[in-house]
Amino acid sequence: MALDTVASAKTSPETKQPFLELGLKEDEYARVREILGRRPTSSELAMYSVMWSEHCSYKSSKTHLKQFGDKAVKTDALLVGIGENAGVVDVGQGYAVTFKIESHNHPSFIEPYQGAATGVGGIVRDILTMGARPIAVMDPLRFGPAEAADTRRVLPGVIAGVGGYGNCLGLPNIGGEVTFDETYAGNPLVNALCIGVMKHSDIKLAKAAGAGNLVVLYGAKTGGDGIGGVSVLASETFGASGPAKRPSVQVGDPFVEKVLIECSLEIFAADLVVGIQDLGGAGLSCATSELASGGTGGMSVELDRVPLRDPSLSPEEILMSESQERMCAIVEPKNIDQFLAICKKWDVTATVIGEVTTGDRLQITWHGELIVDVPPRTVAHEGPVYQRPFAEPAYIKQVNSEKVVVPMPITDAEIKAAVLKLAGTPNLADKSWVTAQYDKYVQGNTIQAQPDDSGMVRVDESTHLGVAVATDANANWSYLNPYEGVKLALAEAARNIATAGAQPLAVSNCLNFGSPEDPGVMWQFAETVRGLADGCLEMGLPVTGGNVSFYNQTGSTAILPTPVIAVLGVIDDVRTRTPMSFDRAGLDLYLLGETGEDFAGSEWAFIHGQRGGQAPQSDLQAAMRLNALLVAGRTEKIFTAAHDLSQGGLSATLTEMVLRHDVGATVKLNNPALDLLSETPGRVVVAIDSSKKDALLTQAKKAQIVCTQIGTTGGDSLTINDCVIPLNELRIAHTETFPRLFG
Amino acid sequence: MAKIVVDVMLKPEILDPQGTAVGAALPRLGFTFAKSVRQGKRFEIEIEGEATPEQLAQVEKAAETLLANPVIETFTIRVEK
């Protein structure tokens, strides 16, 4: 095929272009022509089509996501907000922390290992791009039914991929989720989160400023990976294969990324970059247009300088390639030698491919011929915005009016059976089979990881400053009521931070939904964003960024609305954190918070095939008072242990506590079935030395949190009234599930 | 008893980090003969009796479903003496 240049585009306005195949709509294509005042060249078409895809442009979600700005919490803690690669939060002592969560759902279904691995690789580069050293990862995951044959294909591959990549990068995995539901069959959710730390002064931004500064591409060579991947990923044509011989699956090279991280950090330390951007979805199209758009606007690039792994690639393909482990930096000419020397030291390929110009055009040439000449903002930041129709779907009224009918265990035998059932059900069973494949020790700063409520890492070895992160989603509640569901997930994630005594500080999110073209799904999405924005405002937590994944559906069946909420917290001294469980007998156990009849969306209802009812109402004021109580309990050294109640209610919480250090407990419950199985939000079990009783009651009163003694620790069983469950029986039930299913 | 060999290689357009690493290490050790290196897997399967066409068809099926991932890999099958 002849090279399509700007000159030829001007002289052949009538040329037919495959914009539909590339995912652009009729009117979008017309807009491109209008912007350019001519038809786009094929390279320009490639750029607009990938950059205006759902995945890159957020065209369906943008109009809703605005609320995070409109309802933003005023806080000095937010150093960099939404819009950059990742938000940055001040955690004190001159340190800044950045964290972000992203999805890699569709690729992980096609090729579980590589899909998950490159998901981790991508989010780590986002964090690195901010100037931060990545310090930990987390992986909230969702799969089809645990017993399904395809889950046995997908899950082990995903776990091995998350571990294979993260372990090789030397990033401790400090938490995540593994949840099963039939709607995720064919649509597994692979979300990956990374946390990074830097000094305030080291923050880097994606902008190409200063005419004459050089554009440097460094890292792996460019191959034909994932060409068309971006538009295919987030468009209705998912499943249709792209151009022949061009893989839609990328293979990651974690070793190259590890070297890229160390090389980049050395470059940052020497202060050699003006701006920087990682190459992720939409590859060079995205990096060049975003850098130019974020700067003064002008940039020229000689595309033929890009080092190629596959010499047969066309310029369009080079622009769209999603080859992993690449970065793009803006470097002042006086620093370029030092920049290249550091790359050489680390054996990283680095090439000057262009420079920042005074104009306001992004111009790309191929062997001297102009093939792209566009205003970069129109590519990167001024894509289409859709006002998609949304309406409450019919199922809502129907399921909300359903009565939840579940068996209530009465006899000791029934209670024991219920506790064992929950302990071993795939959603609540011990996840060690998964987490044993992840390195949690590397870097030597991990304070908490699986099975703790949150992951916690030390940031400073001398002061013991630390950060904690928890991720939560409750898709069952979001299904019943997306507005309340996401608020409840937010409250839960914040509580999972606070149980350790850390102070919640900021929020990131990954919103996984079905097709935005379905008004019902769009309504779920709109309600979720509204709920999250309201919730964050009420809790005083800024949203620092996030990610939207649409089109998670098979045919007309969408996944449950699954907003994964990540909360970051700070703790001034990790040595004083409250652990999740007790390691000795003779402590008193208290339940903080009240238990109501909340079975809708509970694990107990799920086990019994019940999906209906009404989700609980969130009470974020109470949630904040409880969090304050948990933080105070830590600083005043009241608690020996604290563990949150969520899926599986008190039954699951007690199971996890007694098994942690093999120390049993005896509890007395007035209404064991309700007390054990209901999932009323906003509750925590704490263990205290009896000498701390008054201090606890005083604090609880101050926080207006109901506080009830439920039992004591000790023995080799979990005893509930007269029902005795030996720890070894409980342990077997809890730990055998994953090895049985996936071992 | 026959031996069937299944060779599984990454498709040529797919990045091969292992082969690349080996290809980079060779010249450092003074071996300059390689223009490129690709690394794959080799399965040696021993079967009872002769390799009948039916058996080979089975192996083909197994290679497709288990031994190789057709999304990123190709395979070849042959009988070895």
Place this chain on the structure above:
Amino acid sequence: MAKIVVDVMLKPEILDPQGTAVGAALPRLGFTFAKSVRQGKRFEIEIEGEATPEQLAQVEKAAETLLANPVIETFTIRVEK
């Protein structure tokens, strides 16, 4: 341009967990043909020009020092068309 293939297999007396796992997985998928499975590595090396005896001697040396670990592995070299 010629292609040289180096096959590396674990010595028979060395435990091969990968081959064993494949051997165990096959019957679970209904494939009953395999008596035993061993898994090894295959390197495809492209060289400039013909595979001369000198080149092959070099490859042999590279296989011995780098591609295979003689403590646990054996290798074979051949030229492929």
Place this chain on the structure above:
Amino acid sequence: MKVGVVTFPGTLDDRDAARAVRFAGGQAISLWHGDEDLQGVDAVILPGGFSYGDYLRCGAISRFAPVMQSIIKRANEGMPLLGICNGFQVLCEAHLLPGALTRNHELHFLCRDQKISIENITSAWTSAYTQGQEIVIPLKNGEGSFQCDDATLASLENDGRIIARYVGENPNGSRNLIAGITNARGNVVGLMPHPEHAIDALTGPTADGLGFFTSVLQAMVGK
């Protein structure tokens, strides 16, 4: 007391190993894989990680790094040398220690708190322990199964060159539950589990691993 800690491309636990040296009271000197100069160190640690991505075989490519040539020479002269995890793999590939480390029998990467017993307290790296002492330190690797031929195994056993053994269930299929071995002279030790991640109960399962580092400092003072 200067202990060198080597960084190969892909090394991960170098900072942890350096921290462990400092915790034990020594001075950690970082050594770059491309430099032959050992900067006058008295002992060297090859830390864990995925040097060169662990592609080909773990440790197979690193073994040829310039720094290794100096280290091999000094080790043959008696300098204390500890290879942890990937470092152990490098030592086997470099033939400073016999045998090889192969895929875990379950084929997964395995990270867990592992009980081991110290079986030889005469090496440069284990004198701080008591014979048969049981300690818990992290084990984390994908290829930690120690394999060697019967003759080698017999000589390791007979000469007391097994430094540490896994206690309880075999985590990875290692022959005779071997977690670590030493050379005949006792200065070169390879260990699969990670003592540097167990120097402080805050960040590790225990502080049981510190003994490896205090041992070597002791050994050097003794000289």
